[in-house]
Amino acid sequence: MKYACQRLLLSATAVVASGMVVVPxxxxxxxxxxxxxxxxxxxxxxxxxxxxxxxxxxxxxxRGPKKxxxxxxxxxxxxxxxxxxxxxxxxxxxxxxxxxDVESRLVTCMATLQGFNAAELINTPFGKGEMNNITAxxxxxxxxxxxxxxxxxxxxxxxxxxxxLGKRAFFFRGGPMDFSCASCHGEDxxxxxxxxxxxxxxxxxDGVGFAAWPAYRVxxxxxxxxxxxxxxxxxxxxxxxxxxxxxxTVALGVxxxxxxxxxxxxxxxxxx
Numbered sequence: 001m002k003y004a005c006q007r008l009l010l011s012a013t014a015v016v017a018s019g020m021v022v023v024p025x026x027x028x029x030x031x032x033x034x035x036x037x038x039x040x041x042x043x044x045x046x047x048x049x050x051x052x053x054x055x056x057x058x059x060x061x062x063r064g065p066k067k068x069x070x071x072x073x074x075x076x077x078x079x080x081x082x083x084x085x086x087x088x089x090x091x092x093x094x095x096x097x098x099x100x101d102v103e104s105r106l107v108t109c110m111a112t113l114q115g116f117n118a119a120e121l122i123n124t125p126f127g128k129g130e131m132n133n134i135t136a137x138x139x140x141x142x143x144x145x146x147x148x149x150x151x152x153x154x155x156x157x158x159x160x161x162x163x164x165l166g167k168r169a170f171f172f173r174g175g176p177m178d179f180s181c182a183s184c185h186g187e188d189x190x191x192x193x194x195x196x197x198x199x200x201x202x203x204x205x206d207g208v209g210f211a212a213w214p215a216y217r218v219x220x221x222x223x224x225x226x227x228x229x230x231x232x233x234x235x236x237x238x239x240x241x242x243x244x245x246x247x248x249t250v251a252l253g254v255x256x257x258x259x260x261x262x263x264x265x266x267x268x269x270x271x272x
Contacts, residue, residue, distance in 0.1 A: 048139060048216040048268035051223045055140025058133055064114030073109035075102065075141065086145035087265050090253045092156040099162045101253045102138050103227045104245035110134075122244050126228045131244075135225045139214045142267035149264050150211060152257040159254065162247075166255025169248055170200070179237040181252070185209070195272070200256050207266035210256040215269040224271070226253060 059070045059082075075085035076093070090101040096108055111118040116130065124131040154160055173180040184190060185200040198204035204211075213226045224232075230249045231241050242248040 046216060046268070046270045047221075048214070048223060048270060051136045051139040051214075051216070052143045052268060053140075054133075055136040055138070055143075058137050059140060064110065064116045066113065066115035068114050070106075070109050070113060070137070072113060073106070075105055082141055082144045084145055084148055086142045086267070087148045087150045088152055090162070090250050090257065091153050092159050099156075099158050099250055099254060101226065101245070101250050102141050103134055103225055104250060106134050106137050106141075107245060126231070126244075127222060135214065135223050135228070138225050139223060139268045142214055142265065145265050146267065147264060149262050150257055150260045152254065152261070154258060162251045162254040163258055165247070166251035166253070169252055170255055175238045177238055181233065201259060203260050203263050206264035207269065208263065210253075210260045211263040211265045212267060212269040212271075214267055215271045217271050219272055223268070 059073075062069050072079045074080075074093075074095075075082060076088055076091050077085050086102060089105070090099050092099050093105065093108075098104075100108065107116075107118050107121050110116040110121060110130075121130050121134065126135075152159075154163065170181040171186070173183070180186075182201070184192065184197050187201075188199045190197040190199075198209040200209050210226075213224070213229055215224055215229075216222070217224050227244050227249055230252055231244070234240070234242055
């Protein structure tokens with residue numbers, strides 16, 4: 001036994017001296033795999049659940065000058081129908097004569113049904129007052145379509161026009177950094193920091209890109225709606241804010257939503 005151990009030691013020394021160190025094979029995880037595992041661990045305790053519950057309560061509670069609920073709000077599938085509405089927004093609404101996303105539509109319902117001042121709602125800063133409530137409502141509406149697949153309508157001429165407007169905006173380069181949305185999300189294989197950037201010119205897959213918002217941002221402890229996400233993207237590009245519920249942000253939503261046709265919604269999700 002003693003001599004066997006000595007021979008093993010001498011053999012190991014020779015291997016090290018020759019530079020041929022053999023180590024067990026270890027499976028290497030990509031950064032994307034690590035981030036996916038991190039999100040999976042947080043899913044059961046996603047703070048977005050709190051915003052979802054708040055949104056449902058806001059929908060059913062009489063509020064505003066008219067002391068009314070939002071249960072008669074038409075999100076595109078008929079008054080009060082919420083399930084399935086999220087994955088078909090933005091869309092054309094005849095009563096406003098506009099293409100609207102979920103947040104701009106909620107503003108319309110809060111104004112017409114509850115008596116809120118639409119201009120005051122739109123000009124409220126993100127994360128403050130009634131804007132926080134709009135985000136919570138949008139979170140609940142999105143959650144009611146979790147697991148459903150995107151199928152934005154493109155039947156009306158304005159829906160088609162908004163798609164083309166959104167496409168032009170997506171590829172428009174400008175500002176001090178000569179950036180566009182496409183600079184980060186216009187092709188496969190792009191990354192920022194440790195994260196893969198989805199290609200939003202096509203269906204990037206289930207629960208990816210447009211199909212993952214609204215989302216709770218762990219990095220700043222806030223619930224982010226798509227309107228906030230888009231306005232912040234413009235901030236990062238050093239552009240002026242387009243503004244909440246602007247035609248530009250709604251058009252971008254149409255472009256990304258139509259491109260995401262068939263993708264499964266996982267909203268509300270959780271982000272870094």
